Amino acid sequence: xxxxxxxxxxxxxxxxxxxxxxxxxxxxxxxxxxxxxxxxxxxxxxxxxxxxxxxxxxxxxxxxxxxxxxxxxxxxxxxxxxxxxxxxxxxxxxxxxxxxxxxxxxxxxxxxxxxxxxxxxxxxxxxxxxxxxxxxxxxxxxxxxxxxxxxxxxxxxxxxxxxxxxxxxxxxxxxxxxxxxxxxxxxxxxxxxxxxxxxxxxxxxxxxxxxxxxxxxxxxxxx
Numbered sequence: 001x002x003x004x005x006x007x008x009x010x011x012x013x014x015x016x017x018x019x020x021x022x023x024x025x026x027x028x029x030x031x032x033x034x035x036x037x038x039x040x041x042x043x044x045x046x047x048x049x050x051x052x053x054x055x056x057x058x059x060x061x062x063x064x065x066x067x068x069x070x071x072x073x074x075x076x077x078x079x080x081x082x083x084x085x086x087x088x089x090x091x092x093x094x095x096x097x098x099x100x101x102x103x104x105x106x107x108x109x110x111x112x113x114x115x116x117x118x119x120x121x122x123x124x125x126x127x128x129x130x131x132x133x134x135x136x137x138x139x140x141x142x143x144x145x146x147x148x149x150x151x152x153x154x155x156x157x158x159x160x161x162x163x164x165x166x167x168x169x170x171x172x173x174x175x176x177x178x179x180x181x182x183x184x185x186x187x188x189x190x191x192x193x194x195x196x197x198x199x200x201x202x203x204x205x206x207x208x209x210x211x212x213x214x215x216x217x218x219x220x221x222x223x
Contacts, residue, residue, distance in 0.1 A: 058155075
């Protein structure tokens with residue numbers, strides 16, 4: 001099972017950070033001088049709208065009781081008028097996932113999420129598809145590790161799933177995937193994986209930190 005191929009297709013479809021590169025290896029710019037995104041404008045706009053769910057989730061989540069006010073979350077989510085976005089993004093995500101895995105009791109799907117959380121999936125095959133602009137330096141950076149880059153990735157995805165479930169969009173499937181997402185988050189939180197450009201010794205597969213090796217996180221968590 002190629003976890004690299006799966007996550008590359010998933011990222012290429014939904015990650016708004018990756019930019020289009022020209023034959024010269026530089027970012028292609030739009031009419032305003034900004035780097036063009038790899039994802040389509042339609043998907044980008046849907047993602048931008050559903051990103052609002054994260055703030056709604058936080059407002060309705062009680063950290064003391066560790067419970068979500070589902071009525072408040074549902075009411076505010078409804079006010080966003082994003083049901084069509086939830087449906088279209090669900091359809092696109094599940095289309096890719098089901099092309100590689102069975103949702104029911106598929107150990108490969110479980111491993112795909114665990115290794116994603118662990119930061120152990122090194123991908124040097126798709127550099128032209130996995131480059132972002134460093135906000136600090138303005139330079140292109142290759143992201144060879146398939147992982148959650150930046151704060152809030154897990155929270156936004158979980159908020160999207162909870163809203164989809166409240167709207168009764170593929171409830172059973174999203175419940176199963178949400179459990180895998182939670183597991184990936186726990187591993188990520190425990191291991192704190194780093195991106196390939198930060199590897200001690202340089203960006204190479206042999207320089208992956210031991211904690212990000214295929215067995216590292218499982219030893220930590222006693223899986």
